Amino acid sequence: MSETFQNPTAMSVLVVDDESGMRSFLKKALARRFTLVEVAGSVEEAEQLRSRCHFDLLIVDISLPGRDGIEWHEALDLDTRRSDVIFMTGFADMDTAIRALRAGAADFILKPFRLEQMMQSVDRCIERRLLRRENLMLRREMAHSHPNTIIGNSANLMEVKEVIRRVAPTNSVVLIEGESGTGKELVARSLHQLSGRSGSFVAVNCGSIAPELLESELFGHVAGAFTGARGAREGLFSFANGGTIFLDEIGEMPLQMQTALLRVLEQRTIRPVGSEKELPVDVRVVAATNRELLAEVDAGRFRRDLYYRLNVLNITIPALRERPDDVVDLVHHFTRQLAAELGVREVAWSHEDLQVMQNYDWPGNIRELRNLVERCLLLGKPPAEYWRSQEANDAPAMAGGEGYPVEMALKEVERLHVLKVVEEQQGNKSAAARVLGVSRKTLDRKFKEWGLSE
Known part of the structure; x- marks a missing residue:
């Protein structure tokens, strides 16, 4: 037995499989490794469980009623708390295996399997996750x-x-x-x-x-x-x-x-x-x-x-909108910092770029500003040009194909853009927030400011 399990840390796992026998079998076996073991028979049940707590590991059957397990995993939040995932299937082919690996699978197990095979895969996931936790703490201290x-x-x-x-x-x-x-x-x-x-x-x-x-x-x-x-x-x-x-x-x-x-x-x-x-x-x-x-x-x-x-x-x-005088200093700081981190040329933004950024409302505050600077450095587009291109891309659906009128206030452009993204995500605000690069709470606050229902 590895050192990891002689001194275990508290971890959680979610099994998603439509076969009740498989759920019971794995729940009993995994209780030896995990502090919290939950099971679900469908994507809907799994989503309810995930809304209540985070799981370090997901063990997911690919063939689920109503929705493909890989498609479901691809739609999950891609944040720093992302779960490791082991996919199971009784109908393996090369295309499915490639899809699973591209979706970030830690392993791909063919049913029926031996318990030892599953436990070895689980142990590797736990060891990697513990190592990531330790490395993350060390990197944070060094940074x-x-x-x-x-x-x-x-x-x-x-x-x-x-x-x-x-x-x-x-x-x-x-x-x-x-x-x-x-x-x-x-x-x-x-x-x-x-x-x-x-x-x-x-x-x-x-x-x-x-x-x-x-x-x-x-x-x-x-x-x-x-x-x-x-x-x-x-x-x-x-x-x-x-x-x-x-x-x-x-x-x-x-x-x-x-x-x-x-x-x-x-x-x-x-x-x-x-x-x-x-x-x-x-x-x-x-x-x-x-x-x-x-x-x-x-x-x-x-x-x-x-x-x-x-x-x-x-x-x-x-909030950043309450101290617009600091925007220019922050832009220069992030430009120097990110150019060095990304290995790209440091640029000097024009007066127009700085003015546009000072006038923006910044619902995501400093985190959103940093993301914008990073995006512009990677794309090689100044902020003013980047925003114009975004407005042009969104204009056909939002402004009758004619773009935003030049006299329209920036806050109104922001409102229209946010509403369009929410519409494109079929009303899913969490998904829209990820596209916009802001938190769900920020999006809810904006809707409240605009007098729109939750």
Whole structure:
């Protein structure tokens, strides 16, 4: 048995197969490897399960009722939390195998198969995923080993920098608020950098970990705490001991975990899953959210006492549209940075390009700006020309084939473009958000601003 399974980490798997016998067989077998095992008999059931939590591994039959398993996988979110996938089929041919591999399959197994064959494939997936997790943490630490720089000198951003400078040396909890893409993690890293704390900076996205696994991820577990926990494992709070833990998307944390977090903040101790012993920790907690937490409190989705415990020191990051004077500095910064990363020639944008970008509303904030600069560098198109070409491509369906009138306000062009993309995605806002390069929450906010129904 490999070292990986002597010291396992909490992982989850979803089996999608229309044969009940196969689902039961695999669920029982996989329980030895995974903390969470779910099964579904159709794509619709699988989508419902995926909407509730993330799965590290998908084991999917290609021949599913109503929809091809490969087509379904190709339509899944291609983000940093993408699941590994093993495809199964009883009707293999070369074309199907090629399709599966192009869809990113980790393996392709022909039915009927021996259990040992499936377990070997599963073990390889787990080992690769654990290695990716470790490498990702190392890369993040290396990437952020240099001083963190918050770009911009607008009045409201200077206020944020001053607050960071004043609160960084303290050990107090900090709550960072702001829209998606405004740079909340960068602020958290700056707080850690200026704090003088000797431990590591550990970032956790509370919305990307299955609720059933979050406690083990944060606090660790002892051997035998749950099925598959054959060895003890330290949690992320332990890794951050002496340093800072950044709890991003804190509004996504389940209520049960909110109770556990409140105890940690008050007692300065953690209790690994399955342990009766509390361990002291010296961790500075920085939390972030793009939700209105008070509204979440009123709705009963967030603990009031935890909110006030987190909101000791508050930093609100202004949206990019609220500090247009910083756009030019950010464009120059991203141009230099991305040109070096991509190995392309650094360009000097024209006054027209900079003016267009300053006048844009930036619903995706700094993340959207960076994506635009990267896209323009790769395509070799200045931003103004890129936007004109996009408008020309969309004009036949949106403006009667005549393009957008030159006197039309940029915000109206934005609205028409967004509505067209949503229409092309058959009303699927999540898919439209991926095409637009913004978050689903940003898209919902724009629809609310425009007075359109959800």
